[in-house]
Amino acid sequence: MSGVWVVLEERAGRIAPLSWEALAAGRELGAITCLPVHAILIGADTAKLAGELAERGVEQAIRVEHPLLAAYTADGFALALEQFLRTADPGYVVFPHTYQVRDYAPALAAKMGQMLLGDVVEICRRGPDQVGPTFVRQMLQGRLDGHYLHAGGGPCFLSVQAGAFRAQESPAQTDTSVETFTPALEATQIRTRPGQPFRASAQTVDLGSAERIVSVGRGIRDAANIPMAQELASALDAELAASRPVCDSGWLPADRQVGSSGQTVAPKLYVALGISGAIQHQVGMKASRCIVAVNKDPDAPIFEIADYGIVGDLFEVVPALTEAVKARKN
């Protein structure tokens, strides 16, 4: 075993912030297992990205580079990283839990007889007589934590959830030793042809700049009930938003969706109505300053991150809340 390797992801010419959280997780893992921590960059030319490593205290990094890695493809990334990892013989390979990682990391893991421990939120040391740490990940849409061990030989692949580990700057510049690895790739091995990313439609609602947001989930039950939530939003001078199922059902347009596949928001006040609080929703709103949850299920995970909660029927609570807000104004 030659250490912990953290795969950093590029976004718009920079190392994506979530990658630094993955690096922080890698360092926790390194401290627990007494293994050195290294970074991996992957692409056609990662020289500029490598320049960001020193201020993050990365001591050793590898640039996995090939012209065929210019555009992301699952085949290209999985093949290239497999070739490198077979030479490095890592103990652990850590990724940020992004859509890109979800697309290729399981295939890479499977090439090496492994799977990906995805969406890890915590890494725990175990007793002195036990081998390896435990990895905590959420199950049943956030209702329970599952504590996992990695069995058998071969590297352990894991990805870390956004917001679970704190990214750190290094107090002093580090001398980063960087090497380049050139995988053997041929164009015919890359079976998919990716197009340029585009937006579905002009984003007309910028939820990111809203001070207050009222957000509705599956609990709203029907499009006919949206006006009830809109009334509360108007009373609070808030934007109306929704979780994915509401937008999937066409009850609100997709540009009002909050969560991993929609917008990420951090308003002063976020009121979640009938939203259970699955991970995919939480990552889009948990940085809000004050979170209010109204849900009939007292065990809904949204209450775990809420500052204030009302357990009850939202069809009774929301009109009462609208009245109370209006009464305060007068």
Added chain:
Amino acid sequence: MPMKIVVAIKQVPESGSPFRIDGSGRWIEEIDLNYTLNESDAYALEQALQLKEQHGGEVVALSAGPDRVQSVLRDALAKGADRAMHIRCGDGPDRDALGTARLLAAAIRPESPDLVLTGLQSDDVGHGQTGVLLAELLGMPHASLILQVEKSETGLNVKRELEEGWLQMIELPMPAVLTIQSGGNKLRYATLMGIKRAKTKEMRSIDAPELGVDTAAVAVLDHVSTIRKQKSGQILTGTPAQAAAALVEKLQFEARVL
């Protein structure tokens, strides 16, 4: 050109079910649960049925689990799948996503499908990778988080969801594996005629050991626990009017967000 499509679907506990940790500490009490079809798998099935309607061919529904999973397979037949395959095995914590993908791959291989569809993630364990693992095991190209599938001259043209509202088109040859995101299509209901017809359709059961694959877990679930509170939130009680008034008071004077 007609297409042969295998759609891998999973039965999961309903999201509103009470989840109690069982005596082993590794799983939930199944006696409490109602089961349903995993949401993104419902969209995978819908996509398969629409492709068959457009291009002809066959849709085979496949599921691994105990006998109760036959109910989601029967429902798939009622909605229009042509036949079903049931891999009979446990559904507890002892098998990981790689084990499941190996079972599914072993059942899919002799079918030689043009296309394999599955949902992007299960709503229970949620490893979110069975489809991608399947592609690797079957030696097929894949695309994940797919909202729309169109057949092209040379293969498929699919719309992939990226983060923060971005999308991307991807071309890939067949045979291929796609993992389907929810929301891309409108789901159909089974008709009475469909339910009646489903009774005459083939439902083949295979005992997992017959597939001869190694399903020992590499990601071993040691135990489960209730989630830790990340904030010490206050629950406001009373009648709706009392709770609402108390909340507004707190928002104004404690949190100062009004």
